[in-house]
Amino acid sequence: MNSEIEPRLDKLLAGMDDVRVKLIRPRRIRIDVPSESLPTLLELLQGKASYVHLSAISCVDWIDNGEFELVYHVWSYESQSLVSAHTRIPRDPGVYLSIYDLYQPAAFFERDIHEMYGVFFEGSPDMEKFILTEWDGPPPMRKEFNSEEFVNQNFTWEEYRPEWLEEIEAEGGGIVKPASHARR
Amino acid sequence: MKRKDISIPVEQPKRSNPLANVFDELMDFCRSRSMFMLHYCTGCGAIELPPAMTSRFDMERLGIQPMVTPRQADILLITGYVSIKTLKRVIMTYEQMASPKYVVGICSCTVNGGMYWQSYATAKVLKDYLPVDIYIAGCMPRPEAVIEGLRELMSDIKQGKANSWQRYYKNYDYYLGNQQKLFGDNWQTPTDIIAEARHYNLISEQTEGKHTAVLQQHQKPLEAFEARLKHQQGQAREQ
Amino acid sequence: MRAENYESISHPPSNEFELNFGPNHPGIEGNYAFRVKVNGDQVLEAKADAGYLHRGFEKLMEGRLWIQNLALVPRICVPDPVPMEVCYSQAVEDLCGLQAPERAQWLRVMQLEMSRIAAHLFAFGGHAATTGMYTPSFWGVADRDLMLDRFEELTGGRVYSIYNIPGGVRRDVPDGFLDRLASLLDYLESRLADYDNLFFRNQVFIRRARDIGVLTQAKALKWGVTGPNLRATGLAFDVRRDDPYLVYDQIEFDVVTEEGGDCLARNLVRRGELQQSIRILRQVTARLPDIEGPVRAPIPNPLAWNVPAGETYTRVESSKGELAYYVVSTGGDKPYRVHVRGPSSMHAVQVLEKLAIGARLEDIAQIMFSLDACPPEVDR
Numbered sequence: 001m002n003s004e005i006e007p008r009l010d011k012l013l014a015g016m017d018d019v020r021v022k023l024i025r026p027r028r029i030r031i032d033v034p035s036e037s038l039p040t041l042l043e044l045l046q047g048k049a050s051y052v053h054l055s056a057i058s059c060v061d062w063i064d065n066g067e068f069e070l071v072y073h074v075w076s077y078e079s080q081s082l083v084s085a086h087t088r089i090p091r092d093p094g095v096y097l098s099i100y101d102l103y104q105p106a107a108f109f110e111r112d113i114h115e116m117y118g119v120f121f122e123g124s125p126d127m128e129k130f131i132l133t134e135w136d137g138p139p140p141m142r143k144e145f146n147s148e149e150f151v152n153q154n155f156t157w158e159e160y161r162p163e164w165l166e167e168i169e170a171e172g173g174g175i176v177k178p179a180s181h182a183r184r
Numbered sequence: 185m186k187r188k189d190i191s192i193p194v195e196q197p198k199r200s201n202p203l204a205n206v207f208d209e210l211m212d213f214c215r216s217r218s219m220f221m222l223h224y225c226t227g228c229g230a231i232e233l234p235p236a237m238t239s240r241f242d243m244e245r246l247g248i249q250p251m252v253t254p255r256q257a258d259i260l261l262i263t264g265y266v267s268i269k270t271l272k273r274v275i276m277t278y279e280q281m282a283s284p285k286y287v288v289g290i291c292s293c294t295v296n297g298g299m300y301w302q303s304y305a306t307a308k309v310l311k312d313y314l315p316v317d318i319y320i321a322g323c324m325p326r327p328e329a330v331i332e333g334l335r336e337l338m339s340d341i342k343q344g345k346a347n348s349w350q351r352y353y354k355n356y357d358y359y360l361g362n363q364q365k366l367f368g369d370n371w372q373t374p375t376d377i378i379a380e381a382r383h384y385n386l387i388s389e390q391t392e393g394k395h396t397a398v399l400q401q402h403q404k405p406l407e408a409f410e411a412r413l414k415h416q417q418g419q420a421r422e423q
Numbered sequence: 424m425r426a427e428n429y430e431s432i433s434h435p436p437s438n439e440f441e442l443n444f445g446p447n448h449p450g451i452e453g454n455y456a457f458r459v460k461v462n463g464d465q466v467l468e469a470k471a472d473a474g475y476l477h478r479g480f481e482k483l484m485e486g487r488l489w490i491q492n493l494a495l496v497p498r499i500c501v502p503d504p505v506p507m508e509v510c511y512s513q514a515v516e517d518l519c520g521l522q523a524p525e526r527a528q529w530l531r532v533m534q535l536e537m538s539r540i541a542a543h544l545f546a547f548g549g550h551a552a553t554t555g556m557y558t559p560s561f562w563g564v565a566d567r568d569l570m571l572d573r574f575e576e577l578t579g580g581r582v583y584s585i586y587n588i589p590g591g592v593r594r595d596v597p598d599g600f601l602d603r604l605a606s607l608l609d610y611l612e613s614r615l616a617d618y619d620n621l622f623f624r625n626q627v628f629i630r631r632a633r634d635i636g637v638l639t640q641a642k643a644l645k646w647g648v649t650g651p652n653l654r655a656t657g658l659a660f661d662v663r664r665d666d667p668y669l670v671y672d673q674i675e676f677d678v679v680t681e682e683g684g685d686c687l688a689r690n691l692v693r694r695g696e697l698q699q700s701i702r703i704l705r706q707v708t709a710r711l712p713d714i715e716g717p718v719r720a721p722i723p724n725p726l727a728w729n730v731p732a733g734e735t736y737t738r739v740e741s742s743k744g745e746l747a748y749y750v751v752s753t754g755g756d757k758p759y760r761v762h763v764r765g766p767s768s769m770h771a772v773q774v775l776e777k778l779a780i781g782a783r784l785e786d787i788a789q790i791m792f793s794l795d796a797c798p799p800e801v802d803r
Contacts, residue, residue, distance in 0.1 A: 028736065053649075054647055055736075055747055058760070073736055073747070073749070077658075077660055104773070108772055116481075131802055140479060141479075145482075147479065148486065154365075155297070155308045157296060157297070157309065158295060160296075222447075225453060227454075227476065228583075228799075230453070232581075234545075238560070239564070240568050252449045254447075265478065267476060269474050270475045273475070299495065300483065302486055303482070305477045305478055306478055324582060326581060
């Protein structure tokens with residue numbers, strides 16, 4: 001059954017330009033699509049090929065290329081296969097279309113990506129902050145945000161100096177920390 | 185609107201009764217035998233509390249019982265890492281509790297950030313923000329460890345050693361300073377700690393300082409929380 | 424008085440009030456909050472407020488080695504940590520082209536089902552407590568603890584076992600473990616009748632839970648619900664059967680479904696799954712002695728392990744629903760991106776917000792526990 005999916009999708013998407021369909025392994029299909037035709041692709045997948053379940057939307061920050069990669073994972077209960085539709089949008093300004101009209105679960109994922117990456121989805125019902133309501137820094141999942149540096153600037157650490165260690169240190173010993181392990 | 189005087193009059197009767205210390209000891213003994221704990225499930229450690237409380241390990245035989253409201257609880261259990269968002273609520277909960285009150289930090293994350301030391305979202309050292317009576321380390325500690333830690337707290341209470349709540353009043357400036365560093369200078373809780381410290385006669389040189397001065401600059405007067413119906417509210421406003 | 428915590432409430436000219444439900448509330452599962460608007464005790468609007476358990480897992484994982492992340496992943500879902508490990512291990516295996524040996528796959532199935540039993544016992548115990556029945560919750564937690572003992576024997580950890588590593592499992596079962604597991608299964612099966620009498624067939628519970636929080640199949644599909652909550656609406660979808668992983672295609676089990684879609688149906692599905700998990704575990708204990716071989720495929724030095732570049736999407740059926748990991752590697756010793764699709768991220772936020780509308784205030788806790796929402800999966 002699985003071998004039929006790829007030709008069927010090819011036939012379905014024959015009218016679209018720049019769409020590449022690839023069967024990665026049984027039940028996993030990768031589709032690369034330019035960002036302007038992704039909503040059309042998802043509409044076709046949902047309406048004509050029974051991919052009704054949006055499993056997740058993942059965002060990957062390709063900072064070197066100046067791009068965000070958005071991956072839409074949709075599952076079909078009938079053909080029992082998962083399509084991952086990959087598309088790339090420019091990192092700046094980071095605005096894209098919401099697919100809430102097609103898939104309602106998208107509201108959660110788009111809101112999540114908005115607060116973690118700062119990508120704005122036009123047409124999404126709620127772009128308010130959800131998890132990071134009390135966070136006023138930059139979107140933390142962006143690659144330029146360094147969590148470790150932020151922690152070292154903002155937090156102090158509990159010193160661990162038990163008596164036995166002080167005794168050893170009095171004799172000239174102690175814990176030697178390599179410079180790379182220092183928490184500053 | 186004129187600000188009401190909300191300070192509580194301080195009365196410190198002289199302890200002339202020779203049995204006063206005996207009563208204190210008796211009180212401490214009784215306190216250690218009936219502890220109501222508020223477990224704020226801030227993190228993973230909360231999963232080991234149901235086994236500790238129910239049939240198998242049964243904390244209740246030691247007089248430790250869960251309590252649903254902070255107003256009537258004696259112990260605040262911080263079960264795991266505290267994210268900054270949670271820490272604000274934890275501090276508010278702590279300040280709502282009636283003294284004497286005890287804080288137990290469960291899990292390694294409350295000691296020093298634990299395995300989330302890199303995380304931008306969690307507070308690292310709990311005792312910078314709240315006075316902690318006892319830490320129960322482990323990731324996560326077993327129910328036996330939790331019970332063992334609480335028994336240690338019980339014996340501390342019995343001997344009158346568990347008085348971290350007094351530290352909070354005496355060193356309020358220090359704790360508030362750490363809180364302000366994390367939450368910003370406009371951080372404020374509905375409880376007036378300095379007035380309470382005056383009430384308990386626990387005011388010390390470190391109670392007030394530059395951080396409480398920052399707080400007092402923008403502190404709004406404490407008012408009764410208004411929750412009225414709109415049409416009545418409108419009438420009340422006109423007056 | 425900080426404005427964001429204590430804003431004065433603007434009331435419409437009616438009897439509507441806003442209530443903060445949580446984050447520290449006995450009727451809330453975990454550290455999670457709701458802002459509900461009520462008229463009398465009827466909920467008009469509910470807004471979820473998450474983030475109290477946020478640790479930034481996905482960010483942390485980008486900064487740690489592939490093998491170090493194994494210690495992080497189970498912490499994403501506290502009551503049911505094993506599927507997290509398995510799903511992450513599978514993703515790494517997928518990227519490396521590794522294949523776990525057959526015996527390791529059976530051991531993983533065993534551990535997954537043990538975890539499912541523990542999670543379901545905990546879930547219905549919690550649900551019983553929200554309806555005011557405390558005995559089932561005491562029993563559920565006590566019986567779950569027996570399962571945790573087996574976990575401890577197998578892995579050394581009661582809750583977080585970190586037994587799975589990419590390439591297999593850490594070690595083989597101890598001597599006599601399978602017999603003790605089998606006797607525990609007998610005990611649990613004998614308890615099911617007690618649970619039925621006490622809880623699942625108890626009129627107190629049935630009248631309380633029937634027609635509360637009804638989720639129709641069409642709505643469930645539209646809102647992306649998975650797992651037992653979807654099966655309670657009559658759709659037999661289970662990742663174990665429909666997108667098989669490990670050796671689930673060699674195991675006989677039924678996908679339990681119910682028709683009602685209400686709190687009662689969701690609990691009955693969990694009860695049925697307890698039985699099915701026991702059935703699966705019986706097959707595992709019967710088959711495992713015949714399967715020879717190593718429990719771990721050889722892996723490179725885990726401290727200097729450069730996983731080949733690529734991306735993969737792996738799915739596992741956890742006790743709460745479909746759990747998935749999207750992992751991207753650029754060939755380095757750390758992941759480039761890990762995205763966790765928490766099973767609860769759908770039903771703990773959008774679905775709960777919608778089901779709460781029209782319900783009564785005292786039923787919110789029941790609806791939340793019947794959906795088996797797990798807030799750390801939402802916050803991550």
